[in-house]
Amino acid sequence: MASYIGSATSRVDGRPKVTGEARYAGEFNVPGLVHGYVIESTIPKGRIVRIDTSGALGVDGVIDVLTHQSRPPMADKDNAYKDEVAPEEGSPYRPLYDDRILFTGQPVALVLAEDWETARVAASMVKVEYQKEPHVTDLHAERSRAFAIDAPEKPRGDAAKAFASAAVRHAAEYFIPTEHHNPMELFASTAIWEDGRLTVYDKTQGVQNVQKYLCGVFKMKPDEVRVMSPYMGGGFGAGLRPQYQVVLAVLGASALKRPVRVMLTRAQMYALGYRPASIERLALGASSGGTLESVQHEAIAVTSQFEEFARNDTGWGNLLYRSPNAKFEHRLVKLDLPTSCDMRAPGAATGVYALECAMDELAIALKTDPVQLRLQCYSERHQGEDVPYTSKQLRECYRQGAAEFGWDRRNAEPRSMREGSELVGWGMASGVWEALQMPATVRIVLTANGHAEVATAASDIGTGTYTIMAQVAADMLGLPIDSISVKLGDSTLPQCPLEGGSWIASSVCNAIANTARAVRGDLLELAKEMKDSPLAGVGVDDVALIDGKIASKRDATRAVPIASAMQSGNAERITREEANKVDEDKSHARNVHSAIFAEVKVDEELGVIRVTRVVNAVAAGRILNPKTAHSQVMGGVVWGIGMALHEETLFDHHFGRVMNANIAEYHVPVNADIHDIKVIFVEEPDEIVNPLGIKGLGEIGIVGVAAAIANAVYHATGKRVRDLPITLDKVIQFE
Amino acid sequence: MTPFQYARANDVADAIKQIATDPSAKFIAGGTNLIDLIKYDVEEPTRLIDISHLPLRSIEQTSTGGVLIGAMVPNTDLAYHPIIEQRYPLLARAIMSGASQQLRNMASTGGNLLQRTRCFYFYDTATPCNKREPGSGCSAIDGINRINAVLGTSQACIATHPSDMCVALAALEATVHVAGPAGARTIAFADFHRLPGNTPQRDTNLEPDEIITAIELPPKGFSANYSYLKIRDRLSYAFALVSVAAALELDGDTIKEARLALGGVAHKPWRSSAAEAALLGQRAEATAFARAADWLLHGAKGYGHNDFKIGLARRAIVRTLGQAARGTPQSLSDKKIR
Ligand SMILES: Cc1cc2nc3c(=O)[nH]c(=O)nc-3n(C[C@H](O)[C@H](O)[C@H](O)COP(=O)(O)OP(=O)(O)OC[C@H]3O[C@@H](n4cnc5c(N)ncnc54)[C@H](O)[C@@H]3O)c2cc1C
Numbered sequence A: 001m002a003s004y005i006g007s008a009t010s011r012v013d014g015r016p017k018v019t020g021e022a023r024y025a026g027e028f029n030v031p032g033l034v035h036g037y038v039i040e041s042t043i044p045k046g047r048i049v050r051i052d053t054s055g056a057l058g059v060d061g062v063i064d065v066l067t068h069q070s071r072p073p074m075a076d077k078d079n080a081y082k083d084e085v086a087p088e089e090g091s092p093y094r095p096l097y098d099d100r101i102l103f104t105g106q107p108v109a110l111v112l113a114e115d116w117e118t119a120r121v122a123a124s125m126v127k128v129e130y131q132k133e134p135h136v137t138d139l140h141a142e143r144s145r146a147f148a149i150d151a152p153e154k155p156r157g158d159a160a161k162a163f164a165s166a167a168v169r170h171a172a173e174y175f176i177p178t179e180h181h182n183p184m185e186l187f188a189s190t191a192i193w194e195d196g197r198l199t200v201y202d203k204t205q206g207v208q209n210v211q212k213y214l215c216g217v218f219k220m221k222p223d224e225v226r227v228m229s230p231y232m233g234g235g236f237g238a239g240l241r242p243q244y245q246v247v248l249a250v251l252g253a254s255a256l257k258r259p260v261r262v263m264l265t266r267a268q269m270y271a272l273g274y275r276p277a278s279i280e281r282l283a284l285g286a287s288s289g290g291t292l293e294s295v296q297h298e299a300i301a302v303t304s305q306f307e308e309f310a311r312n313d314t315g316w317g318n319l320l321y322r323s324p325n326a327k328f329e330h331r332l333v334k335l336d337l338p339t340s341c342d343m344r345a346p347g348a349a350t351g352v353y354a355l356e357c358a359m360d361e362l363a364i365a366l367k368t369d370p371v372q373l374r375l376q377c378y379s380e381r382h383q384g385e386d387v388p389y390t391s392k393q394l395r396e397c398y399r400q401g402a403a404e405f406g407w408d409r410r411n412a413e414p415r416s417m418r419e420g421s422e423l424v425g426w427g428m429a430s431g432v433w434e435a436l437q438m439p440a441t442v443r444i445v446l447t448a449n450g451h452a453e454v455a456t457a458a459s460d461i462g463t464g465t466y467t468i469m470a471q472v473a474a475d476m477l478g479l480p481i482d483s484i485s486v487k488l489g490d491s492t493l494p495q496c497p498l499e500g501g502s503w504i505a506s507s508v509c510n511a512i513a514n515t516a517r518a519v520r521g522d523l524l525e526l527a528k529e530m531k532d533s534p535l536a537g538v539g540v541d542d543v544a545l546i547d548g549k550i551a552s553k554r555d556a557t558r559a560v561p562i563a564s565a566m567q568s569g570n571a572e573r574i575t576r577e578e579a580n581k582v583d584e585d586k587s588h589a590r591n592v593h594s595a596i597f598a599e600v601k602v603d604e605e606l607g608v609i610r611v612t613r614v615v616n617a618v619a620a621g622r623i624l625n626p627k628t629a630h631s632q633v634m635g636g637v638v639w640g641i642g643m644a645l646h647e648e649t650l651f652d653h654h655f656g657r658v659m660n661a662n663i664a665e666y667h668v669p670v671n672a673d674i675h676d677i678k679v680i681f682v683e684e685p686d687e688i689v690n691p692l693g694i695k696g697l698g699e700i701g702i703v704g705v706a707a708a709i710a711n712a713v714y715h716a717t718g719k720r721v722r723d724l725p726i727t728l729d730k731v732i733q734f735e
Numbered sequence B: 001m002t003p004f005q006y007a008r009a010n011d012v013a014d015a016i017k018q019i020a021t022d023p024s025a026k027f028i029a030g031g032t033n034l035i036d037l038i039k040y041d042v043e044e045p046t047r048l049i050d051i052s053h054l055p056l057r058s059i060e061q062t063s064t065g066g067v068l069i070g071a072m073v074p075n076t077d078l079a080y081h082p083i084i085e086q087r088y089p090l091l092a093r094a095i096m097s098g099a100s101q102q103l104r105n106m107a108s109t110g111g112n113l114l115q116r117t118r119c120f121y122f123y124d125t126a127t128p129c130n131k132r133e134p135g136s137g138c139s140a141i142d143g144i145n146r147i148n149a150v151l152g153t154s155q156a157c158i159a160t161h162p163s164d165m166c167v168a169l170a171a172l173e174a175t176v177h178v179a180g181p182a183g184a185r186t187i188a189f190a191d192f193h194r195l196p197g198n199t200p201q202r203d204t205n206l207e208p209d210e211i212i213t214a215i216e217l218p219p220k221g222f223s224a225n226y227s228y229l230k231i232r233d234r235l236s237y238a239f240a241l242v243s244v245a246a247a248l249e250l251d252g253d254t255i256k257e258a259r260l261a262l263g264g265v266a267h268k269p270w271r272s273s274a275a276e277a278a279l280l281g282q283r284a285e286a287t288a289f290a291r292a293a294d295w296l297l298h299g300a301k302g303y304g305h306n307d308f309k310i311g312l313a314r315r316a317i318v319r320t321l322g323q324a325a326r327g328t329p330q331s332l333s334d335k336k337i338r
């Protein structure tokens, strides 16, 4: 039997998804379902003075309107609201808790009605009176109030001094605006009380995180709450923390003793988390020979007034480049906004954008080829920890990416390449992300008919988790993939962390391997008990499960069909549950890498930019499924193009409001913006990172893409745009 | 959202009767703009009169050699109609530059004229907006105004009319056929949309109880020398920052007749007789085009974020006239601007 691992297997959940059989959080219908419509604050800061619900309550079909005054009880301690990924510092937002307004779009009331349209109509009749307070939402205006938090990487040497005396220097500020995730699926939760137990269908990347959170907020015992999220129409980090609609759904269901669904509108989703706007200051000093003497990276990013959200924006230089002196600083500015949150490759998408543009600018100052500069500064060790990598094929990424792209035909001179009315630009950048593993437990139930159910509480957020788990289980159990069913997205299943950080593949697949080994052990015991067992005397690691048999690895003729072993032992099923082994070993750095090459064509007069080619060469350990992996990276590249050219949440700071809270005006790339995207997976065997050599690749696809494009735009036009998105009016100074 | 009743109009006369008796009623055609505005609480009709199935769906040649387009003809059908493709390709291209295939399938010819501005504040009822709430103030003038107008603005409003189709109709000098309680009348396209002045709440000179029944195109379609160039923040499915409709009649390389209209820059498709006159008798080349651009942009004024539109428009005009003169109109599929 051919191995499923490494083969381009189509999604096992493809059919239910395209036929509509797959149900999402807002699609679970139960008799008597009540619909909730959220009323949001129209001001960014202040207090609620009065809420007049009389008009709404008079509407036929309206059951109730919940406010902070009329809601059922909720916990009154911060701890109850701290979910697994809540920032350490601060007090999490409590939905519908009191009269304080902390941000525009905050829910202030929930209309509950027999149908959604009625709830929506009634919502416009609720009159909310506010007492406004002065607010701040502008990072640039407030940057002097920035305060430093612990930077993830420690300083080395004297970076400022080394910079001052460096032969070649580059220092500049880069800016990434606020971005929103905009998953296609709207956030929704359906809460159902049944016999004193609560079942919640929620759009979340972590059912157990939400389950624990609800237990805290509503003071319930773990076995009283079950949270399910079998499918997700995109999360990208927006679904890591429990979102407020889940609290409102439970409040509604508790108040009415009826099932309640709360679904947000697209516009309302702009009051959830977001990628924080950040100002990134880079100062690079190099010797005239082109080796780095000093790296300084400072980030100033947005958080809310009540929590301190921060990610590692600045430390990536430590992974990519050798430099005797380095300094990293992360600052936060508190604004009257919701708390910022994780969005695909949090910290890296922004920090590496700035770093890789700065490296491009340094290469220009040095008159060195940008790939060459990166090779000259290539670091074989994590600079901060001074440890080697479990594996690092970044050099090969540069080589293969450059070869595929045809980089050697590049004329380094800006504005030197053109095609008719368009200037052609070629730019490149590096990408880096972490190869993490988190503790996860997988249960396998093998039945005598040769079918196995593989279960854990992970969520498949669209990345292909169902599929890769089925592949790995099929190989480990020696069964055809059709005989495997995967169960996910249910908090009652074995423990699994949130789906984020690109750690799910490595975590659950290594857990499958361990559980499968335990199953194999049980089977071996059964086989050995058979009369004249051909497997007498062999150990569990001397046998493998292949083609429905348990067989000696050394002598395949010594084998017993799995079904026979189970029947002879009267075992109808074998149930095992094991966890992966998460190494505390700090002797290696664990990372994935990439090299991105981009071609842009820019209309010389009008500044219209087209991204005509992107090559992304990725080294991310073992690729479990080239098909889903390719989709992940391609999606990351598309997102990177959006980050470079389109995405920006527009605020009116006078009103403290998002002005483009819809996907007609919040631009992401459309088909016409996307041309050739070539994804290369560079071979990267890795026996240290984890037993299966899996590194994960949910985030790496986006990292560095915006920098490669920005660098290409510079190469095309000679104009350096450091503020994203790069729109035509930034490229050309129209007189 | 406000609850509304829904009624179908039996025929044009019935539609007029229904709208005339209920000032808070609105016609609904494709609904692609109106429904959004209802959801945003911007439009609050208490009654929707569905005119989408009225027999206003034909495209016919007129006795004078023009074409009469029924108000309910979907944008897609219009753009793909053989007469339009062959004789009025400028109109076909302008339509196909707008929105998305799904929206164009739903959107009607009449509705396209009456679509409202995309000014961010107009859609956000938590902010002042003179167009939405006369007298409340214009938030865009000192706010986020990158997409707003640079021509024909007033202190009360700097909104643009967002249509692509209308830019071509303005250049082609179409006529709008309307009917109301007082009977039928026609409105020249140039007189159909208004400038904001002190009454930005009024987009057009259509009376509230009138219905658009048809659009008439004059015989001249400029099918040899035309181009529609739309500059936007992504390469499809975005409203124009600036768009240019150019149509020329050439004698050799001398301009015999010229039409030029801008989209994305004003409260209506922007034309100037001086700009077009400046092209007459000139050789079709960049210097003449630049002069015409100067005329057309005469008096343009930016509001900060949108200052760039003036310079962008100037270059786009020259470029589009060049495309028209060469007989190489901007391609819709190839996004390279030639
Ligand atoms: C996401 C998005 C992107 C878009 N992008 C573009 C773009 O790039 N370029 C572009 O040009 N357009 C764009 N549009 C706008 C689209 O073209 C218009 O929404 C459409 O043309 C309106 O036509 P409709 O028939 O749907 O009008 P409706 O929404 O039905 O009606 C609009 C208005 O016209 C009135 N009305 C309709 N028909 C008549 C009639 N016969 N007589 C009197 N009154 C009438 C209605 O009462 C209503 O007030 C976009 C729209 C959306 C939603």
Ligand code: SF4
Residues within 6 Å of the ligand: B117, B119, B120, B121, B122, B128, B129, B130, B131, B132, B137, B138, B139, B140, B141, B148, B156, B157, B158, B159, B200
């Ligand atoms: S420009 Fe016009 S539509 Fe926009 S806010 Fe001002 S008044 Fe309203």
